[in-house]
Amino acid sequence: MSTEATDRSGVDEPRFRDTLRGLPRRVWIISLGSLILQVGSFLPVFIVLYLTQRGHSAGAAGLVLGAAGLGSVLGNVIGGYLADTIGRRPAILLSVVSTSGLTALVPFVAPLPAIVIVVGLIGVTSQIHRPAMAAVLVDAVSGTKQRLAAFGVLRFAMNIGAALGGVLGGVVASISYVGLFLGEATALLLFGLLVALLLRDTNPPKTDPEDAEKQAEVAIGYRQALADPTLVRFLLMTVFAMFVYIQTTVGLPLHVSDVGLNERHFGLLMGLNGLMVVVLELPIISVISRFRPEYVLAVGNLFTCVGLTLTGFTSGMGLLAAAVLIWTFGEIVYSSIVQAHLVSLTPPGMVGRYQGLYGAAYTVGTGAGPVIGGAVYAFAPWTLWTMTGVLGLLSALLCLRLRAPAVPAADAAKSDPPMAKQQETTSE
Template identity: 35%
Template structure:
């Protein structure tokens, strides 16, 4: 491919998106550039503080539990208070709690603040996804979600490298650095991003007869959407094995932590290199087929680990399930938006985010139990089964799903910066009375 063609493809990938989206994208990148705690929490507790691996695992679990707790509450806040206030509260709270964690010494205090960090750091995600759906035209959403996912991985790739160097100098500097970057993210949101929450309109999609917003109970009663949440949980269980099951299996096979680091780095490198061109290829294709194929690829990609011997073979399996991740992430996020009524986007995104948070709790327990009792081979066989179940689930669940808004002839442009978009009809979904 010529340089001119690559340049044209890059321009097409980023063109046509509203200015507010790019400020939201920039805030995501800045946020992920400071991801120190999630990367080095275990090493900090065991090497710097001298605690046991069991205590470090407990703290990591509490951090994940905080994310589960905050997902639903943050989704409700995004719909009730607005996307912008929710992000500001979450980011300022995250900065304060991360800085505080760096000074904690008593085990109970460390555990309690880690729970708080998990709650606050996860709270902005439903609001970010809801705002992105508000400000981006339906036909551009897959591309927008892919660009956001690319920023997340680019930021994490840079931060994980920098965090390693910072940790050699001072772990406290890492905590304070993450707090500072999170505050910078809040400043970007405060200065550059207008509120995007659609105002309740009587008779609008997702609103009750009096124009109030759909309640959390209505989300939980939406059968098709909760089916997607369940499938997302299965996919998340598989993906999380890259950070919990794979290092254990490679360690048992005689590989060093450094060799595992090289193998897992393939994941980030491929996402940064391929996310945008692959998204250009898939963004107007049938999402049902994309989700089925990606579910099978991730399941069988991890299942192939059972047959990996040399280091390059492990890296090859990572290539397979990373390709699935590149396809699945923007496609599934766009599907959630299509199933979400305009007036309930925050709550829907909160429930969807919770599926990943719960998986981050269950996956370590699952991998530890299966490996200890039956061996790593059975864990990889289990991922293949889960991928097959998820693929079949997507195939049946998405039968009769209306096409994307642009496929049905909908029109609409992104709102100008500084203005809130008018409600736009979303894909039909279960209606429910408004709730508190």
């Protein structure tokens, strides 16, 4: 029995590595671009420090962050529409070029209303490229395992870039905030140049004439998308899951302070989280690809929920670290599959819109979490941890109803391209 299990795992692991090696060139281009963007993504992290150093109040900084958050929700929706209409490559270029110009303006804008407008517009334009980038990955790969591998590589690049960007941003900010924002503008233009030179547009493959009527039906747009009950459940699950997860930046640091620990301890806990994500995400993807995605999502949400809820009942670094291990495992499992599974729920011609709505729901959850979570914690900490547990369980239950529709045999045969076509796609 044990020998058979060992042999099986030994066969599966090389297969997943082969899947990674066989990913199309477009996946690596987008992932490299994401790494560049994350390394240079300074404004979301340092905008509060920048504003307070310029003499603005904490309330003013909150107003600017609120404008950026609302802009991000709108930007995802606009980006999903543009990805499905004007194309993936033009949407990405429009996003990065406009965001670069606006970001370069920030250090030269003085009045608070002007800063709110500029940063709010950055919130819009900076998110337009995200649904388009996800759609590029979807267009480039075929099959569940390739989708999981492609989104896994993208997340791996983003995590590495975020880690490097935090360190680099701190160094640059200590020298010059003007240099910080101009550096981000340069990183955006560098990504735009990468896309312009190396990425061919990747609109969805054309369907057979008999599918024209289906394509016309889905062309209605977001009204058609929001009429899909499975998508609505997916979006609600995303809002709940992100509200729970974002308490790692709100409830967790507040609790760490309340139990007598300091910033260094919180930094160590978050460092443990980052190390686990970088080291374990790709190996975990190779395992979870064998199971039903809706069950995997439910398990991920449950671990995140349990780990964060336990935080409210722990006090020492050892127990807090154990809680971090639990919710980080849930984070990895959930994040590794969520966008890839959304693809299996998406009708033809709607990839950009579905990914855009996912991005909007993600932003709503991560935006509402700090505001509501902070207020609830101030009222009574146990209330926040109870809310975290309830919403986490609800998100897990919603996952169980996110099953992809059955595909008729004739349609399944059409969706599988000939081997020669697959090899051609992979070589691009």
